[in-house]
Amino acid sequence: MSLQLEEPDTKEILAASDAATRALSSTPVETDFVESVYENIAWVYDVVFGPTLHAGRLESIGRLGIRSGDRVLEVGVGTGINAALYPRDCNVTGIDLSGSMLEKANRRIATRRLTNVRLLQMDAESLTFPDDSFDIVYAPYTISVVSDPVRVVHEMRRVCRPGGRFVFLNHFRSPNKLISRAERLISPLTVHAGFKADLDLPAFLAQAGLDPVSIEKVNIPRIWSLVTCAKEE
Numbered sequence: 101m102s103l104q105l106e107e108p109d110t111k112e113i114l115a116a117s118d119a120a121t122r123a124l125s126s127t128p129v130e131t132d133f134v135e136s137v138y139e140n141i142a143w144v145y146d147v148v149f150g151p152t153l154h155a156g157r158l159e160s161i162g163r164l165g166i167r168s169g170d171r172v173l174e175v176g177v178g179t180g181i182n183a184a185l186y187p188r189d190c191n192v193t194g195i196d197l198s199g200s201m202l203e204k205a206n207r208r209i210a211t212r213r214l215t216n217v218r219l220l221q222m223d224a225e226s227l228t229f230p231d232d233s234f235d236i237v238y239a240p241y242t243i244s245v246v247s248d249p250v251r252v253v254h255e256m257r258r259v260c261r262p263g264g265r266f267v268f269l270n271h272f273r274s275p276n277k278l279i280s281r282a283e284r285l286i287s288p289l290t291v292h293a294g295f296k297a298d299l300d301l302p303a304f305l306a307q308a309g310l311d312p313v314s315i316e317k318v319n320i321p322r323i324w325s326l327v328t329c330a331k332e333e
């Protein structure tokens with residue numbers, strides 16, 4: 101698969117001065133808090149975050165380059181809104197912290213008869229899978245939700261097989277100073293709706309030790325990033 105490095109350039113991003121040490125977000129959250137938020141919003145998640153983020157879901161799954169028989173892990177599967185978008189000839193495992201989100205996901209895969217999808221309740225910060233278990237490990241709209249994004253990346257990388265890919269679809273803090281300031285300001289509010297609005301991409305890449313093979317803009321408007329990383333053979 102040939103992957104192009106699109107805007108923003110990773111090397112420029114990593115050259116940012118204090119990326120290795122600065123806070124990833126102005127609003128740290130604990131896992132218990134995140135879980136309680138998603139327990140509360142599960143009933144309305146598909147209405148609020150369904151259509152608005154769907155173009156990005158469709159585009160990103162198309163770009164994962166899933167092959168027949170691939171073992172795919174979706175981290176933060178939520179209500180299973182992506183489940184029917186995966187090719188039927190791959191094996192999908194979806195994990196999530198929230199029982200209420202998973203209840204909806206279980207109903208969805210039963211209704212749609214998605215026999216290639218299994219769901220498990222699990223914390224992405226300590227996955228119970230052995231090393232090298234999956235061909236593709238994918239976190240759509242999840243990395244700005246979890247309490248410790250760097251720990252989640254390490255777990256995603258660990259369970260990805262050598263030569264496989266681990267991929268993030270997310271909104272990150274804008275490089276535009278004015279917008280970035282606004283995102284910082286609203287982040288203490290948006291965490292109550294389930295996400296940090298100001299996750300810092302350069303700091304995230306530096307602190308997770310990531311050197312992505314591509315960063316592509318997706319969604320409408322194109323302010324979400326699909327960050328694809330390869331695990332060395």
Ligand SMILES: C[S@@+](CC[C@H](N)C(=O)[O-])C[C@H]1O[C@@H](n2cnc3c(N)ncnc32)[C@H](O)[C@@H]1O
Nearest residue numbers: 138176177178196197198201223224240241246
């Ligand atoms: C914004 S939703 C994304 C759902 C789905 N992937 C989508 O495309 O809409 C984020 C999900 O991550 C889950 N989550 C948050 N922290 C988690 C953790 N530590 N481990 C597993 N799942 C977590 C939440 O419960 C929620 O269902």
